[in-house]
Amino acid sequence: MGIVLGPNRYGKAEVRMVFVNRESPVHEITDVNVTSQLIGDFVDTHLTGANDAVIATDTQKNTVYALARTGGITSPEEFALRLARNFVDQYDQVTGARMAVEQFGWTRISTSAGPHDHAFAKGTEEKRTTVVVKDGAAEHVVSGLTGLVVLKSTGSEFWGFPQVDYTSLVETADRILATAVTATWVHSSTDLDWNATFTTIREALLEAFATTHSLSLQQTLYAMGKGALEAVPEVAEIRLSLPNKHHFLVDLDKWGLDNPNQVFFAADRPYGLIEAAIVREEAPVPTGIWAAAGLFA
Numbered sequence: 001m002g003i004v005l006g007p008n009r010y011g012k013a014e015v016r017m018v019f020v021n022r023e024s025p026v027h028e029i030t031d032v033n034v035t036s037q038l039i040g041d042f043v044d045t046h047l048t049g050a051n052d053a054v055i056a057t058d059t060q061k062n063t064v065y066a067l068a069r070t071g072g073i074t075s076p077e078e079f080a081l082r083l084a085r086n087f088v089d090q091y092d093q094v095t096g097a098r099m100a101v102e103q104f105g106w107t108r109i110s111t112s113a114g115p116h117d118h119a120f121a122k123g124t125e126e127k128r129t130t131v132v133v134k135d136g137a138a139e140h141v142v143s144g145l146t147g148l149v150v151l152k153s154t155g156s157e158f159w160g161f162p163q164v165d166y167t168s169l170v171e172t173a174d175r176i177l178a179t180a181v182t183a184t185w186v187h188s189s190t191d192l193d194w195n196a197t198f199t200t201i202r203e204a205l206l207e208a209f210a211t212t213h214s215l216s217l218q219q220t221l222y223a224m225g226k227g228a229l230e231a232v233p234e235v236a237e238i239r240l241s242l243p244n245k246h247h248f249l250v251d252l253d254k255w256g257l258d259n260p261n262q263v264f265f266a267a268d269r270p271y272g273l274i275e276a277a278i279v280r281e282e283a284p285v286p287t288g289i290w291a292a293a294g295l296f297a
């Protein structure tokens with residue numbers, strides 16, 4: 001029995017970079033947060049501190065900047081794939097990589113003279129996400145979004161649940177349904193129009209949220225995932241994490257006022273947390289991809 005080094009990866013986390021595409025006077029900006037991590041033969045540095053094989057995390061950071069300069073950024077997925085391939089192709093000791101890219105949204109400012117060429121307003125808390133996992137020649141692209149806050153002011157019910165010990169929730173046929181969508185999906189291809197795919201999935205999620213008459217957030221979640229899988233055949237599985245952002249009707253009785261679903265208390269915690277994977281049966285996700293794409297510990 002001994003003590004040995006287990007799975008490991010290392011790199012530079014959260015390289016914040018804004019790339020300005022100046023190909024035309026109408027600039028485009030891409031605002032990203034890149035985490036680069038390498039996998040390979042790095043036993044020596046862990047066991048003895050010999051760094052002969054270690055591509056410094058500082059070098060990885062600089063590579064992020066350099067590859068943006070040489071190839072631009074057309075999508076987080078394309079950029080993450082290019083970074084992963086760069087490291088694995090270039091260094092023998094690097095057998096794999098995990099590249100994570102978050103993208104923040106900016107919109108062009110509209111002025112009285114029309115859309116401005118180079119002035120932008122930062123969007124909401126919503127972020128587009130991607131993780132590329134490369135293991136030798138095998139590549140997987142996992143994409144998603146987080147912080148997409150949505151609300152329906154009606155078209156949501158919740159009733160029929162068991163009245164067991166400690167149940168106090170009153171059944172309702174009309175409530176506010178609100179959530180902050182985190183969605184993550186695995187592609188079955190590494191060669192897609194990433195921006196079009198992202199837009200299609202985001203629209204499918206919103207369409208299902210809006211049009212499903214909800215009897216539970218669980219039902220809405222399933223409809224959202226199903227809609228995404230129907231919209232893009234190259235998505236093998238989607239996972240959704242939906243906090244139920246509760247809105248409680250305020251009791252105005254003591255002031256002689258009724259409250260026909262108009263005045264709500266927006267609670268921030270505790271919140272329901274509804275999570276599920278919606279899977280395409282005929283296209284199973286390769287074992288280990290979710291773990292490899294996720295946080296290490």
Ligand SMILES: O=c1[nH]c(=O)c2[nH]c(=O)[nH]c2[nH]1
Pocket residue numbers: 158169215216217218244272
């Ligand atoms: O959509 C809901 N699902 C639940 O499981 C649940 N539980 C609860 O208290 N409220 C709700 N709402």
